[in-house]
Amino acid sequence: MFQIKPAKLYLTIVSAVAITSALLAFKTGSTDAKHALKPLDTVKSSLKKPEDNRFTKTILSNDLNEPIELSLAPDGRVFFVERAGNFYVYNPATKKTSLIYKFPVKAVDKYLNGMLGMTIDPDFASNNYLYFFYTASAGNQYKQHISRFKISKTSVLDLKSEKVIIEVPIDLEVSAHTGGSMAWDKDKNLFISTGDNTVPFESQGYAPIDRRPNRVNYTAERSAGNTNDLRGKILRIHPEADGSYTIPEGNLFPKGTEKTRPEIYVMGCRNPYRISVDAATGYLYWGEVGPDAGTDAAQGVRGYDEFNQAKKAGNYGWPYVIGNNIPYKEFDFATKAVGASFDLNGTENNSPYNTGLQKLPAAQKPLVAYPYNKSEEYPFLGEGGRCAMSGPVYHYDPAIKATGKMPEYYDKALFVYDWMRNWIFAMRLDENQNYKSMEPFMESNGDFRRPMDIEVGPDGSLYILEYGSVYGIDNVDARLVRIDFNGGNRAPFAKIATNDTIGLAPYKVSFASKSYDNDTGDKLSYQWTFEGGKVGSTAENPEHTFKKNGIYKVLLKVTDQSGKFSTTSKVIKVGNTMPQVAINTSSNSTFFFPKASAFSYNVVVKDREDKVISPARLKVSMNYIAKVASTQALIGHQEISPTYNFGKSLIAKSDCKACHQVNAKSVGPSFMQVAKRYATNKSAVTVLSKKIIAGGGGVWGEHSMSAHPQLSRDDASEMVKYILSLTATAANPALPKQGSTTLNKHLTTRDQGRYVFTASYTDNGGAITPLTKKETILLRPAKVQAEDADLLNNVQRSETYLGSIHNGSYFVFKNIDLKNISRLTYNYASAQHNGTIEVHIDSAEGLLISTVDFSTTGDWKKYVDLNAQIKNPGGRHDLYFVVKKASKPNNDLISIDWINFAQ
Template identity: 40%
Template sequence: MKTIFTLATSFIAISFLYAATLNKNHYTQKKIALKSENRIDTPNQDRFVKVNLVQGEFTEPTELAVLPNLDILVAQRRGEILIYKNQTKKLSQAGKLDVYFKTSTPDVNAEEGLLGMAADPKFAINKYIYLFYSPFDQSVNRLSRFKLVNDKIDKSSEKIILQFYSQREICCHTGGSIAFGADNLLYVSTGDNSTPFDAPKQQYVNNGYAPLDNRKGLEQYDSRRSAGNTNDLRGKILRIKLNDDGTYSIPDGNLFPKNDPKSKPEIYVMGNRNPYRISVDKKTGYLYWGEVGPDATNDDPSRGPRGYDEVNQARKAGNFGWPYFIGNNYPYRAYDYTNGQSGNPFDPAGAINNSPNNTGLGIIPPAQPAFIWYPYGESKEFPQVGSGGRTAMAGPVYYAKPGASPYPAYYNGKLIIYEWVRGWVKAVTMSPQGDYKSMEPMLSKISLNAPIDMELGPDGKLYILEYGKGWFSKNPDAGITRIDYLKGNRPPNIEDLEIAKTSGLLPYKLAAKVKATDPDGDALTYVWNLGNGIKKTTTVPELKYTYTVAGEYPVSVLVLDKIKASSKSQVIPVFAGNEHPNVDIVLNGNKSFWFPNKAIDYQVLVSDKGATVNKERIYISNTYTEGSDLAGAQLGHQQAAQTLIGKTLMLKSDCSTCHKISATSIGPAFEKVSAKYQSDPKAVDYLANKVMKGSSGVWGEIPMPAHPAMKEAEVKKITEWIMTLSNKDAVAASLPTSGKITPANNVDKKKSVLTLKATYTDAGTAKLKPLTTTNTINLKRNEIDASEINDLKGFEKKEVSGAEVIALNENNGDFSLSHVDLTNISGFKFNLVNSSNYEVEIRLDNTGGELLGKSKINGNTMIKSISDGKFHKIYFIFKGADSEKPVIKSVTVISL
């Protein structure tokens, strides 16, 4: 399934520059529409409430069907059909199909199985259920009709409607979603059944671009045989008219005629890679689907665009491009896999399919651009979708139920889209003609665990199937969720749970505080769960408790309002009987900046209450990373338990979608990664680079997506945490506990932050695991680029010769730098693009503060030396009447 399971195969994304002029009017319409996205009349998002109907009882759920009596059927990829009874609130098995869901080929994941489910529009009368699945004994994907009798699937009632060949023992892309239109036409999506990874032992490979390899024996790497083939049902969305006897006819308006030997009349939409979730607007008849896109991380002039996921709209039958186009009809190039030579870009007016694996027309229909498209990184066209791993899903178009609408009428006619990886839900506003106008967050206060299907029930409410964060497994967070909208009382909002000290020797005194508010102004009650069955209730948001028995205790709090509406905080583990060690880094010199060729004198001091410090457990390193302005780079001293830094950042990212700490998912367990690289002194940097740039082939054929939008410093905190998971007791110090570090003159200009990091892991106790503390000091390079200066008055940012500068656009102006230690600082130099006779004053803490120095801007401005050990805000005030206003490309800090 990235599909869902090749989520990994389309985490990456891109924009294709040489195709930017294609469909210009289409793009311009969308760009103008985006200007109106900031809305002020959106309903309060905290009135949406997540109601968990079932949780922790599913193994790879794929699609749900809400029945007229609000019972819910759930399909599981391994073949089970489960039924949730609305009256009893119980889940049971309604049936099981014998499906192909696992390959016998090492390191190759199958994504087939029981893929899709829908209830007949007349289910209350005929009890028909439609299932799209991969029978174990035949290499086909099959659409069948079954009857539900006494809450059981009657397998003897199966009526095979249609089936088509699907190549097995390969990965990936199945599609499999089923939806009915208002006219009772049935739509079913199918994947391109092609391998997006590189063919083994070949010189010329896909590299994440369109799979166009037509060499004999490598058919699975050629999507022109399926999605680009007019005579194949793979990589399509089919539309058929069902008859009462289980046969079907071809409705008018499909893409191809009924009697053409070079095409299939069932095809409504072609050119699909993995249309994993589809929906039909019951009023307009428009079809929507999320298209899971390819993996290339960058545009390549010789191959084509980077990968995009898409949300698409079909108002009529059409070709949506794959594998010839992606996104806004960005074209791929023909490619010869025997010699690596590129051909011309494909023509959107009618791409040529000359693959020997093609059984259909030689020229395919004109390509339609995507409705919404976005890469792995930030999207210029659709910034609200964010960045990160990507798996686009299309939900329903919402229409209020007359007289009893569960949600505000504000959402009437809006398309609901959602993301399996990123976890967001958006409401898309369209014109009466269906043109895109804007999108906005919906359910933004609700956390979803990999939503894989979404359906409007007969009560008008959203029902969401959550796959859970883990692959090919029974996930404890998988479940069925109903979304309610509270027009009256709302539950409390919990912002944060704070614990002053998460560990201590016995007796350990816990001091906890929760930040919670009630949107309706009610008084709150706090029920504290302190672990091991210990509970305390307070009417204030604070609690003090003393533990006298050693152990690890999960601490959380349930916050209730006056009518018992409640919210639960996150769980924070605390440790009684052992205390996190203290790690301190002492610098003899400036604590804000590093200077090329000037030694940094440091000393690391470690203490461990109640134990003797083992120096072999101390790990000290220095690295250079990309950084922003002084405050934004979080410079200076930071001490915290390692698990509260790297692990927290990991959980906030999409890493947990593919990796577990101990269990195997689509990616290796973090503990295995830690063990594999434990003896490598450069492991932290190596792993961080793999996270940032992506990688493949180390743990199997599924590639790890690139994360270029993540901050390098945060990625390194994650990889450092991963490296603490190994069972090895000691880590050798890579630097001595005291010494000097001399930064070289040739450090990469982008690596502007030097991080000195010290970590100590204690020995633990008989009842408690070892505890780790890390302390860091971050120092900024003494040359500060204009792009890193943000507190501007009278200045504006602009680009000169490809570099960002700040230019004075008024007669006078100022900017400031925060978090500046002036120890051993003698002055500042302004590196100008032009010459200017402006005067600059340097003042302490505010624009009227102590004058530290004053000079003409075109020379060095020497300042009064201050060594008070404090961090200050330094203001640079520019005055003058020179016609040549200063344009500054950087500021250099001068050391004594």
């Protein structure tokens, strides 16, 4: 949220901070059949989309540090690089990853340059050539090298064999896009992607076309829009055996054309970070990491990311065009004057920093373009931060005998993915190789950790480098994975259930196998290992007595009739029992009331093993959450979700964590740093919530934060409030075991928020290990919104009320304490009926504790208050609110807005 954009993955990732979750829910909604989300058209129309549970993900190498690009050798070796220069190989024979060499690359701060990419030669089986794209230095001069090396069959890199094939100039002080991907076509031509190497921040997310003096690094007209510059391009060359290269026919500018570079195949790119070439058609694909503007402005439109295709050489418009060929406007950065729109059919590059042709080729359209907000054309792509990348086109090969190869269903599908939104889609093209449809890949069980590069292996499986959760740090979940398809018998899933896992010797435990198999009819067998490493039972649901104290790891192996199996485990602790913690209170334990009041309590702790209850091991606190994450709030004695705070839950659902951590800095400041900086700023909520929505930079360095126009002002404010609360020293003051605390923090928020009273005790460990028991009382406002009911029967829930309530309909609020409650107030409307509201406990026919008659209000929009007496039956109960009217007509009797529980 604050200062995201690792230099637009400056080298890599784009757009930061705003929504989505670790995997989005893909939703349709387009009425345009052209862009509808639908199954891929296949060679055989009878092919059905494979079930997600037929795909398995195997982690080949874990705990990587900024993995960047991979390449697969014909013998199955997987080569991959990390941005800091580490070059690895995964050997499928040994199933081990080894560091081959650490390149002495120039990796500027956390965000760009360094090792940018790698690929293997098309004739690798015979020549053992590898190509690396990295930032090299010679004194104070820096360039991007595409170098060729030779490697042995035992994965020893010959450093003396380096041949620098081509150099790309770089303005190293510019923390901006560097591209770095490489791919080959069927004619053994090498494609190389380069970014525009331009500072994007002062352009406010629009076209960086600053023509003022001494602003050379602030204009992409010198690079992406310059026909005589290799940056902001996709180059195409033909490497030769001696380390030189030739120019293939059909590049954008014929060799010898004045003020052009013949290596250019595609120009007008901002940051084409991942590219691929379809081996069958020779067509080039790439994901274009787009600019940051969240809304349209006078100088141009909002930012878009793009999936692009080049059937032949062309200009793709940047920095004059974005999205579906939407032109920017001439803009004078000195006077702020806005001029005419750029000409799509041949923009003129009039920048003083342009060394190429003035008249540029016409701009080409992308396959797909999508903004921060939900796209009207492609709503299923979600919303929020963007970082488009393009993977391979898959070609099904029946000759490949590997059992894990991708199915024929995905034949000719283009796999595209988004680093920030954390998804992979399979895109289908029509007979003319134009966009036709797309659908999510492994939507339900992908568990992607920000895909960075995807390749199809010689075995037909997908290999993916996953960068990990947070940009710019050494993520523990960064990894190399393989995705296999199982079209036949699948292994079962082992699962253990027990009533309890903690007790004293001799401790008898009843185990239940909740295992299952996705293949209907498979017969399962079971092997239980309780202790000593020996199989203790082959029953499905055995019992076992642990006679000695200790911590035991119980193993269950479940095998189907074909021999496929899976295992799971459960830890059983013998030698201690869980402490007992009780919170006794003479106050109401469900509600707090409009005025300040006292909450009196007494915490009672018992422990079977501890002779003396240590006060130091008891923790008691009361915390107030101003706004909660769910309207259907928890109540009573129960554990509180870690994302119960509304602002915290919004951040958890967003991609904020891609660029921010709570305590540690990544590409953006930590939330704690933000909280400390703005701790005394009374306008912090307003200022920061505006910045989250509109984007901006300059406070935490040169990197800007993306705009998040999809967020409402209220939601952005709640996110800021949570961040600012991190430095509140008195958020959870320690309380004594017994006493009284004043409930007054809600007075400014009235009918929102929750008080969370928590008591926890950690015992001395008994004969094994300490155990902690925590009890919580959650106090909610006495004025309860009817739509927050826990259970409905023949009642409709809207966002603000309950309606369509008929004779016999009821709704339920669970686990309610009526201590000190004497009356209810209903806020209701009824267009034309009279009736009765009854309150029963524990069932719709349970003890009647309240009844009141209601009269018509004359209009559904006219809400009035209705008072009713209620009796306290003692203890906690589920309250059933039952509406009755015996005589007909007796449908649509009443709608209820809220209910107030009064003392």
